[in-house]
Amino acid sequence: MTRTSLALVGTAILWMAAAAGIAASEELDRAKELYRSAAYDEALGVLDGLAVPASPETLEVNQFRVLCLVALDRRDDARKAMAALVAASPSFAMSEADAPPRVRTLFTEVRRELLPGIIQRAYVDAKAAFDRKDPAAVTQFDRVLALLKDPDVVSNASLNDLGLVATGFRDLSKSFVPPPPPVETPRVAATPRAPVIVQPVAISQVIPIPQIRQERVWDGAIEITINEQGKVTEARMTTPIHPVYDQQLIRAAMNWTYKPALRDGLPTIAAKQVSIHLDTRPACSDRSTGDCRPIGN
Numbered sequence: 001m002t003r004t005s006l007a008l009v010g011t012a013i014l015w016m017a018a019a020a021g022i023a024a025s026e027e028l029d030r031a032k033e034l035y036r037s038a039a040y041d042e043a044l045g046v047l048d049g050l051a052v053p054a055s056p057e058t059l060e061v062n063q064f065r066v067l068c069l070v071a072l073d074r075r076d077d078a079r080k081a082m083a084a085l086v087a088a089s090p091s092f093a094m095s096e097a098d099a100p101p102r103v104r105t106l107f108t109e110v111r112r113e114l115l116p117g118i119i120q121r122a123y124v125d126a127k128a129a130f131d132r133k134d135p136a137a138v139t140q141f142d143r144v145l146a147l148l149k150d151p152d153v154v155s156n157a158s159l160n161d162l163g164l165v166a167t168g169f170r171d172l173s174k175s176f177v178p179p180p181p182p183v184e185t186p187r188v189a190a191t192p193r194a195p196v197i198v199q200p201v202a203i204s205q206v207i208p209i210p211q212i213r214q215e216r217v218w219d220g221a222i223e224i225t226i227n228e229q230g231k232v233t234e235a236r237m238t239t240p241i242h243p244v245y246d247q248q249l250i251r252a253a254m255n256w257t258y259k260p261a262l263r264d265g266l267p268t269i270a271a272k273q274v275s276i277h278l279d280t281r282p283a284c285s286d287r288s289t290g291d292c293r294p295i296g297n
Contacts (some may be wrong), residue, residue, distance in 0.1 A: 031064055145166050
């Protein structure tokens with residue numbers, strides 16, 4: 001079958017199940033009305049026609065079947081229906097809102113008779129799960145212990161030791177339950193450490209004397225690349241001074257030497273910007289006039 005066909009079949013099954021549930025609910029409501037109008041035989045006939053083994057309404061169906069049988073004075077059948085009700089739901093107990101006193105009394109009698117056997121069988125099933133090392137044993141022993149606290153059996157002497165034994169096995173069964181998966185703590189990314197950089201140090205950095213006729217102040221900059229051996233491998237003017245002098249300066253820079261830059265203590269390639277300041281004006285003297293270069297510059 002194709003996926004589409006399987007999907008259609010699944011949808012149809014769900015639709016039919018829902019429709020059956022609605023129909024069962026309507027029939028149960030009809031049975032309740034018949035019971036309230038004292039039409040017990042008719043109500044019982046409707047209830048007997050209901051097949052809702054997996055429905056949440058099963059408990060109500062069985063309960064009203066009991067009420068109808070008691071009302072019809074079919075005591076033996078009522079006790080059988082009560083036994084089926086207790087077997088299906090051992091913890092169920094009829095309250096004043098559920099049934100009249102004589103029904104509750106009869107139901108309590110049946111329940112007191114059946115509960116010890118139900119508890120014993122539940123214990124046997126739990127012990128079998130324990131022997132298989134089945135984690136479900138914990139829940140099964142918990143159910144046994146819950147039933148042992150029921151008011152209808154709490155005074156039953158035959159069950160006095162069962163609680164202690166069931167508690168011991170329940171506690172041992174907890175070792176079969178796998179531990180929950182560890183909660184992973186989000187990993188916080190470590191902040192990378194900034195490398196320690198030491199800039200190159202000049203060993204020989206001779207600035208050539210300018211051969212420029214113009215008399216003025218010049219400012220420029222040259223960028224050089226220094227390798228791991230401290231030698232200049234590239235040079236370029238980032239702020240030109242004069243076409244003739246720029247070429248002269250680049251040629252000179254290729255012969256400069258340095259202590260190489262260090263990255264975390266190891267020699268590394270580095271770029272260095274060298275500022276150049278030139279003053280081609282004539283030196284000032286006591287006799288000079290006009291623009292001149294101060295003595296000492």
